[in-house]
Amino acid sequence: MIMIAGHVYVNPDELEAFVSEARATIPLARATDGCLFFSCAIDDPKEGSMIMLERWRDQEALSAYLAAPHVQALFAKWGSKMRNEVRKYDASNERAPLGV
Structure with a gap:
């Protein structure tokens, strides 16, 4: 499993526009084969930060999503x-956080 986590920072005056465009891609991401979880949220409006958190079945699924035209357009614009400051992690040994 691949985990994607971290912050994206934009000019605070442009945060709402960026978040709106980024959130518009969420249904497309979630519909991608191999997407296990995809979410983003504003972290600190004053510093223009947004948190990204994603889980992907494997690198092939993530690569297919990143190659999609709507993702390429978002990165081209922004x-x-x-x-x-989003990073990719290889995850193994998945289990409940409370040891249940």
Whole structure:
């Protein structure tokens, strides 16, 4: 399993526009074969930060999503306007957080 987690930062004055466009891709991400979880949320409006959290079955599923035209368009428009501190993690040994 692949986990994607971290922050994206944009100019606070542009945060609402960025979040609106990013959230519009959520149904498309969730409909992608291999998407196990996909969510984003505003973290700190004053610093223009948004939290990203995703789970993917494998690298092939993630790569297919990242190659999709709507994802490429989002990065083409916002890539130079954002500081992307989102990272990819390989996950194993999945279990309930309380040991249940």
